[in-house]
Amino acid sequence: xxxxxxxxxxxxxxxxxxYEVLTYWTLLVYGPSTAKEISERSGIPYNRxxxxxxSLKARGFVSEVESSPRVYVAFSPSIAFLKFKKEVDDxxxxxxxxxxxxxxxxxxxxxxxxxKDLDEAVxxxxxxxxxxxxxxxxxxxxxxxxxxxxxxxxxxxxxxTVSLYTEERIDLSDFTKIGxxxxxxxxxxxxxxxxxxxxxxxxxxNIGFRPRNPPSFKATYPEIIFSQYSFIREAFKExxxxxxxxxxxxxxxxxxxxHAVDLIRRxxxxxxxxxxxxxxxxxxxxxxxxxxxVVGYTVAMEEGIDNFDLETDxxxxxxxxxxxVLEDYETTRIRLILx
Amino acid sequence: xxxxxxxxxxxxxxxxxxYEVLTYWTLLVYGPSTAKEISERSGIPYNRxxxxxxSLKARGFVSEVESSPRVYVAFSPSIAFLKFKKEVDDxxxxxxxxxxxxxxxxxxxxxxxxxKDLDEAVxxxxxxxxxxxxxxxxxxxxxxxxxxxxxxxxxxxxxxTVSLYTEERIDLSDFTKIGxxxxxxxxxxxxxxxxxxxxxxxxxxNIGFRPRNPPSFKATYPEIIFSQYSFIREAFKExxxxxxxxxxxxxxxxxxxxHAVDLIRRxxxxxxxxxxxxxxxxxxxxxxxxxxxVVGYTVAMEEGIDNFDLETDxxxxxxxxxxxVLEDYETTRIRLILx
Numbered sequence: 001x002x003x004x005x006x007x008x009x010x011x012x013x014x015x016x017x018x019y020e021v022l023t024y025w026t027l028l029v030y031g032p033s034t035a036k037e038i039s040e041r042s043g044i045p046y047n048r049x050x051x052x053x054x055s056l057k058a059r060g061f062v063s064e065v066e067s068s069p070r071v072y073v074a075f076s077p078s079i080a081f082l083k084f085k086k087e088v089d090d091x092x093x094x095x096x097x098x099x100x101x102x103x104x105x106x107x108x109x110x111x112x113x114x115x116k117d118l119d120e121a122v123x124x125x126x127x128x129x130x131x132x133x134x135x136x137x138x139x140x141x142x143x144x145x146x147x148x149x150x151x152x153x154x155x156x157x158x159x160x161t162v163s164l165y166t167e168e169r170i171d172l173s174d175f176t177k178i179g180x181x182x183x184x185x186x187x188x189x190x191x192x193x194x195x196x197x198x199x200x201x202x203x204x205x206n207i208g209f210r211p212r213n214p215p216s217f218k219a220t221y222p223e224i225i226f227s228q229y230s231f232i233r234e235a236f237k238e239x240x241x242x243x244x245x246x247x248x249x250x251x252x253x254x255x256x257x258x259h260a261v262d263l264i265r266r267x268x269x270x271x272x273x274x275x276x277x278x279x280x281x282x283x284x285x286x287x288x289x290x291x292x293x294v295v296g297y298t299v300a301m302e303e304g305i306d307n308f309d310l311e312t313d314x315x316x317x318x319x320x321x322x323x324x325v326l327e328d329y330e331t332t333r334i335r336l337i338l339x
Numbered sequence: 340x341x342x343x344x345x346x347x348x349x350x351x352x353x354x355x356x357x358y359e360v361l362t363y364w365t366l367l368v369y370g371p372s373t374a375k376e377i378s379e380r381s382g383i384p385y386n387r388x389x390x391x392x393x394s395l396k397a398r399g400f401v402s403e404v405e406s407s408p409r410v411y412v413a414f415s416p417s418i419a420f421l422k423f424k425k426e427v428d429d430x431x432x433x434x435x436x437x438x439x440x441x442x443x444x445x446x447x448x449x450x451x452x453x454x455k456d457l458d459e460a461v462x463x464x465x466x467x468x469x470x471x472x473x474x475x476x477x478x479x480x481x482x483x484x485x486x487x488x489x490x491x492x493x494x495x496x497x498x499x500t501v502s503l504y505t506e507e508r509i510d511l512s513d514f515t516k517i518g519x520x521x522x523x524x525x526x527x528x529x530x531x532x533x534x535x536x537x538x539x540x541x542x543x544x545n546i547g548f549r550p551r552n553p554p555s556f557k558a559t560y561p562e563i564i565f566s567q568y569s570f571i572r573e574a575f576k577e578x579x580x581x582x583x584x585x586x587x588x589x590x591x592x593x594x595x596x597x598h599a600v601d602l603i604r605r606x607x608x609x610x611x612x613x614x615x616x617x618x619x620x621x622x623x624x625x626x627x628x629x630x631x632x633v634v635g636y637t638v639a640m641e642e643g644i645d646n647f648d649l650e651t652d653x654x655x656x657x658x659x660x661x662x663x664v665l666e667d668y669e670t671t672r673i674r675l676i677l678x
Binding site: 006076078079084099114119 | 343345346349351354367369370371372402404414416420421423424425427434435438441442447448462465466
């Protein structure tokens with residue numbers, strides 16, 4: 001029996017031995033066969049057929065039919081590779097589990113991950129949604145949001161604030177009873193932009209034009225985060241809040257101070273607002289946890305100022321956002337409590 | 340850096356070398372790193388890092404960021420395995436293509452392919468739908484048909500007759516303008532049964548109860564085909580034709596004579612019916628091609644008789660279906676032309 005070098009190379013690449021490839025291929029080509037027939041047709045030594053069959057059975061590529069002598073059947077490539085892909089998924093999950101145990105917590109070097117494959121880009125966004133803790137900002141056309149529906153809901157359920165910027169009032173009724181959601185109307189934007197906890201940015205170019213292979217990237221470079229943060233700050237100025245759905249008054253999280261301050265501005269008259277933040281003391285450079293009551297705020301977007309005043313045991317401090325310089329503290333981890 | 344034996348074994352199983360696993364793992368654990376850092380952290384000899392990186396890049400597991408020195412980034416397991424699964428799909432397609440070229444046409448030994456995975460069972464049905472040429476019979480609950488919609492449409496487009504047995508009048512408007520479709524009302528059946536060109540049978544048990552892992556099988560054993568054929572013949576007797584959608588009058592294909600004869604019975608008054616069949620001469624055992632005009636038929640379902648009379652150049656012959664004994668010819672490849 002002939003087997004093309006191509007088939008052999010392809011399957012070897014997936015971790016199959018030469019005997020495994022020959023056996024599987026023989027069964028595909030000749031149909032159900034006995035061990036003897038497999039040996040004759042493939043040229044594999046008879047005494048090696050059984051262990052080869054055993055490992056192909058373990059991988060779900062081959063099965064057997066009770067009869068005497070035993071007959072082996074190959075699952076078609078569609079079925080066999082469906083199994084194989086499920087195994088790949090299992091391995092992926094195992095790998096992620098193992099990784100969680102050993103992942104180095106210290107600050108990573110920043111990176112850029114590029115792709116032109118839309119599926120991969122979407123997967124990147126989902127992944128970032130899943131690991132976010134404070135706030136996710138999505139500037140996205142409606143159609144694109146559909147792809148993310150489950151992950152957005154899960155983020156909301158976990159207490160992550162979702163801040164959407166989108167073209168017009170879209171049907172978000174599915175999202176409004178779950179967590180803390182803010183929707184702002186923004187002009188049509190053909191790119192998707194996502195910011196996650198102020199740590200990661202994902203851009204998908206020209207998504208509004210439904211291209212086949214949109215250039216996309218995820219980045220953790222501070223320069224890119226800064227650029228995107230600036231963009232969203234501009235978007236914020238030009239946008240109207242069209243939906244505010246607060247379902248967790250005692251746990252309103254933000255990484256963006258201008259979003260937090262906007263909420264404070266709208267609710268400080270009618271509520272007591274408390275805050276818990278993890279922030280960098282701009283004098284000492286230390287990371288501190290602060291708790292207290294919000295007693296004031298400043299918003300001067302044109303001047304690039306947005307902060308709030310936190311009254312703590314040790315005094316009143318000005319809390320600024322990412323890249324803050326004028327304030328006492330810089331934070332991207334804000335938790336507000338409305339009572 | 341520690342790497343668990345488990346991770347190493349899992350990834351080796353997918354065809355990765357030890358150095359590839361170590362490098363990928365190091366980048367996952369430590370984040371973006373230079374070649375020197377990879378070598379230090381993983382213990383891989385520095386002069387082996389570059390070729391390892393190159394092969395990981397080729398597999399889409401690693402990418403690089405322009406900087407000096409160069410920094411390498413790992414795609415997360417989700418993204419990397421998404422790529423990997425696409426590669427697996429490519430390999431599957433290549434394999435199917437190669438297989439088509441060399442598949443042995445002679446009669447295969449019969450086989451049984453079993454699974455308890457519903458996805459795999461559905462994939463089996465889709466695959467059989469895709470390779471059918473004459474007629475597909477599906478005894479199926481409505482919900483299950485939804486999963487097969489695209490493949491059913493494609494079969495209809497290719498000229499394959501689709502004969503459905505289902506619980507009640509369901510919305511089949513999507514299917515009615517494409518090819519030759521016959522729908523019969525059958526009592527609720529909790530199993531799925533598919534027969535394809537009389538060559539393959541697929542059963543999925545208890546599908547009506549939506550079990551998680553329904554025992555399912557595909558079989559090419561004549562005994563199983565016979566049993567299923569008998570079952571469908573019973574179903575035919577108890578069923579009312581509730582929809583007949585003929586969109587290819589000049590190419591009405593069947594493998595089931597009782598379906599063909601039923602059509603002849605209903606249309607012989609108002610149409611001329613011609614037939615082209617590939618059939619076994621029950622006297623000589625030879626396979627022959629016959630063409631002619633349909634001039635009569637016999638249906639005595641209770642007696643187990645259904646056949647039609649074909650007037651050819653060489654005389655009038657009685658054409659019977661699968662397992663025919665009384666007739667002159669046995670066929671599962673019938674093409675009728677209505678004019």
